[in-house]
Amino acid sequence: MIVLDKENRVFTLHTQNTTYQMKADRHSILLHTYYGPRISGGDLSDLIQYADRGFSPNPNEVGDARDYSLDTLPQEYSSCGVGDFRIPSIEFEPEDGSRLADLRYTGYELYRGKYCLEDLPAFWGGEEWETLVIRMRDTAAKMVVELYYGVLEERDLITRAVRVVNQGAETVRLQRCASLCLDFQRDDLDFITFDGCHTMERCPSRAPLRPGIQSVNSLRGTSSHHHNPFVILCDREANEDYGLCYGAMLVYSGNFQAAAERTQLENNRLVLGIDPYNFCFTLAPGESFTAPEAALVCSPRGFGQMSRQFHRALREHLIRDPYHGKRRPVLMNNWEATYFDFTADRLVEIAKGAQGLGIELFVMDDGWFGSRDTDLSGLGDWSVNLNKLPGGLEALVPRIQALGMGFGLWIEPEMVSENSLLYREHPDWALGVPGRPQTRGRSQLVLDFSRREVRDYIYGAMQKILDGASISYLKWDMNRSLSDVWSASLPASRQGEVYHRYVLGVYDILERLRRDYPELLIEGCSGGGGRFDAGMLYYTPQIWCSDNTDAVDRLRIQYGTSFCYPVSAVGSHVSVSPNEQNGRVTSMETRGTVAMSGTFGYEMDLSKCTQEERETIKRQTAFFKEHYGLIQQGDYYRLSDPFTAPFTAWEHVSPDGREALVSLVTGPTQAAAPFRRLRLKGLDPKLKYQVNGEGACPGDVLMEAGWPLPMPWGDHQSMQLYLSAL
Numbered sequence: 001m002i003v004l005d006k007e008n009r010v011f012t013l014h015t016q017n018t019t020y021q022m023k024a025d026r027h028s029i030l031l032h033t034y035y036g037p038r039i040s041g042g043d044l045s046d047l048i049q050y051a052d053r054g055f056s057p058n059p060n061e062v063g064d065a066r067d068y069s070l071d072t073l074p075q076e077y078s079s080c081g082v083g084d085f086r087i088p089s090i091e092f093e094p095e096d097g098s099r100l101a102d103l104r105y106t107g108y109e110l111y112r113g114k115y116c117l118e119d120l121p122a123f124w125g126g127e128e129w130e131t132l133v134i135r136m137r138d139t140a141a142k143m144v145v146e147l148y149y150g151v152l153e154e155r156d157l158i159t160r161a162v163r164v165v166n167q168g169a170e171t172v173r174l175q176r177c178a179s180l181c182l183d184f185q186r187d188d189l190d191f192i193t194f195d196g197c198h199t200m201e202r203c204p205s206r207a208p209l210r211p212g213i214q215s216v217n218s219l220r221g222t223s224s225h226h227h228n229p230f231v232i233l234c235d236r237e238a239n240e241d242y243g244l245c246y247g248a249m250l251v252y253s254g255n256f257q258a259a260a261e262r263t264q265l266e267n268n269r270l271v272l273g274i275d276p277y278n279f280c281f282t283l284a285p286g287e288s289f290t291a292p293e294a295a296l297v298c299s300p301r302g303f304g305q306m307s308r309q310f311h312r313a314l315r316e317h318l319i320r321d322p323y324h325g326k327r328r329p330v331l332m333n334n335w336e337a338t339y340f341d342f343t344a345d346r347l348v349e350i351a352k353g354a355q356g357l358g359i360e361l362f363v364m365d366d367g368w369f370g371s372r373d374t375d376l377s378g379l380g381d382w383s384v385n386l387n388k389l390p391g392g393l394e395a396l397v398p399r400i401q402a403l404g405m406g407f408g409l410w411i412e413p414e415m416v417s418e419n420s421l422l423y424r425e426h427p428d429w430a431l432g433v434p435g436r437p438q439t440r441g442r443s444q445l446v447l448d449f450s451r452r453e454v455r456d457y458i459y460g461a462m463q464k465i466l467d468g469a470s471i472s473y474l475k476w477d478m479n480r481s482l483s484d485v486w487s488a489s490l491p492a493s494r495q496g497e498v499y500h501r502y503v504l505g506v507y508d509i510l511e512r513l514r515r516d517y518p519e520l521l522i523e524g525c526s527g528g529g530g531r532f533d534a535g536m537l538y539y540t541p542q543i544w545c546s547d548n549t550d551a552v553d554r555l556r557i558q559y560g561t562s563f564c565y566p567v568s569a570v571g572s573h574v575s576v577s578p579n580e581q582n583g584r585v586t587s588m589e590t591r592g593t594v595a596m597s598g599t600f601g602y603e604m605d606l607s608k609c610t611q612e613e614r615e616t617i618k619r620q621t622a623f624f625k626e627h628y629g630l631i632q633q634g635d636y637y638r639l640s641d642p643f644t645a646p647f648t649a650w651e652h653v654s655p656d657g658r659e660a661l662v663s664l665v666t667g668p669t670q671a672a673a674p675f676r677r678l679r680l681k682g683l684d685p686k687l688k689y690q691v692n693g694e695g696a697c698p699g700d701v702l703m704e705a706g707w708p709l710p711m712p713w714g715d716h717q718s719m720q721l722y723l724s725a726l
């Protein structure tokens with residue numbers, strides 16, 4: 001609910017459990033007055049303290065009122081070069097070369113429903129949303145800044161976006177345009193980021209904010225394996241179940257920066273948006289720029305509640321039809337089974353091995369096209385390699401379908417190998433600066449997706465494939481970071497647009513796919529989880545979470561991922577043991593338990609499984625399908641931290657609390673292990689539950705006294721408890 005106090009120009013955004021407030025003050029400076037647990041409201045600007053602080057200057061119109069400074073007041077969207085020396089939200093340069101942004105409130109608009117963003121992914125929905133638009137203006141440069149707020153009350157979600165319009169007669173260069181700025185009138189806060197590398201993504205890292213700026217970012221052109229465009233600021237004592245925390249995500253898949261600053265007054269500012277590195281958009285008179293959407297959840301009750309609100313909001317209001325509610329297939333992928341070394345007969349043999357195991361989709365991974373026998377060649381030539389697959393997809397797909405499975409395909413549309421027909425014909429289609437040798441990544445170059453003709457060509461090639469055979473799934477991969485970012489299609493003065501235009505180009509093709517093939521399920525991928533962000537989730541309802549398929553490493557990766565992203569987004573497969581990435585040996589049970597806390601599938605040669613393994617797989621797929629709704633749409637509870645606890649446990653609970661699935665994987669085994677209990681969460685304390693079909697254990701007992709853990713026997717054993725209310 002958005003409450004407006006017109007007279008005092010106070011805007012209060014209430015969600016179920018939180019309140020957010022801003023006010024345009026007497027100088028039309030937009031002050032941020034509150035964000036936290038829900039309160040009754042009123043004008044909270046009365047609480048703001050004014051005091052003269054040395055070297056905190058004063059706007060011209062306040063005269064000698066030295067206690068009024070943009071440097072000390074909490075700002076809703078920080079200005080630049082006019083007295084606030086904290087992180088700016090915006091920077092632009094008119095023709096005089098100045099770099100000032102003095103933003104003053106000019107008006108608002110309020111309506112039911114959710115605003116839309118042109119060409120960018122964003123949360124969607126109807127009457128359950130409210131939108132507030134605040135207009136600000138820099139009078140001298142005639143630049144208008146519109147701040148968009150979407151309020152999804154039930155999910156405690158506040159989205160934000162920013163549109164900048166050049167209303168002057170001069171060209172303006174926009175050099176920074178954050179999506180979100182948040183000034184916290186709170187003391188000590190911790191900053192949590194999700195960091196890692198290829199094959200070890202999104203490991204939480206928590207540290208107190210110290211004076212100055214701490215930030216994570218990506219300059220890789222993608223959101224990256226290394227940091228995620230999702231961060232948390234929280235009270236020092238906040239944990240899973242207690243304490244105040246704020247989660248902030250960017251709905252964007254390119255370069256980003258999340259910067260938190262602890263100020264001279266021991267307050268804190270968070271700024272989130274596109275990283276200003278090599279970002280510069282030229283806005284001619286009348287032109288505008290829209291910054292990607294950001295989304296906030298504040299939880300007064302710890303990280304668990306915050307995550308569940310993000311999960312629900314992403315599932316219900318970001319992932320689109322038909323896949324936001326529909327069951328996704330249990331798949332098998334041939335990558336770790338064959339790598340590049342396969343033929344049609346070999347694939348059919350593997351698919352035969354999958355027959356009768358509950359697998360619903362067969363995915364042919366890399367190596368099916370052009371001269372792609374290794375990762376040194378072929379990207380860009382999206383026509384079937386007829387030596388490997390005689391008769392093409394038209395011949396192969398029906399053979400797979402005859403085994404009772406749908407057919408899916410791997411593709412890496414954004415890339416080109418130098419050893420390819422496409423590159424030989426269009427070397428200038430790859431990103432690169434004329435006269436400079438390009439940097440290779442995985443021996444490949446990046447196509448310039450900021451260019452329409454490049455996109456049109458690639459889309460045409462994709463259409464040919466999709467129209468020629470019955471393909472129900474695409475794995476859209478992207479296996480390197482961007483470098484040599486320069487586009488032949490733009491003049492020197494506009495090269496700072498290429499990073500962002502590239503991302504818009506990717507979104508454009510994904511949107512065309514959605515328009516032309518609405519039933520096609522697309523799984524995002526970038527060397528595993530190198531582009532695991534809400535921007536991609538808008539187009540690809542699931543994303544391959546990591547190239548690391550080891551169940552034990554995955555416990556950590558999926559734990560970190562779960563702070564923001566729902567289980568239904570997490571691409572996760574059972575692969576062979578010893579694992580191909582780290583040699584670890586784990587049981588089929590443990591691998592299945594971990595993978596089914598994701599989209600679930602198998603990535604191994606199922607024709608080589610023993611009879612016992614086949615029985616296990618059959619049980620696992622049946623169990624997964626039986627509890628699909630609970631796992632994918634239920635509420636997710638983290639029961640332990642795999643980075644510190646001797647075991648990892650998590651729980652899916654149905655929205656009505658009548659059903660739950662508890663999964664647990666033990667750590668390294670030990671003799672004389674301590675006696676431990678696992679305390680469950682989210683149950684109805686008054687109900688009695690059967691555990692794995694037996695007994696009648698009260699919910700309060702399970703939550704407060706806990707369930708005794710089995711004694712470990714061997715490393716990394718798993719256990720699942722299915723609870724149903726009597």
Ligand code: GLA
Pocket residue numbers: 335365366375410477479525526527528544546547
């Ligand atoms: C990336 C993906 C893998 C696989 C290979 C194929 O690394 O993450 O799953 O598809 O590419 O080359």
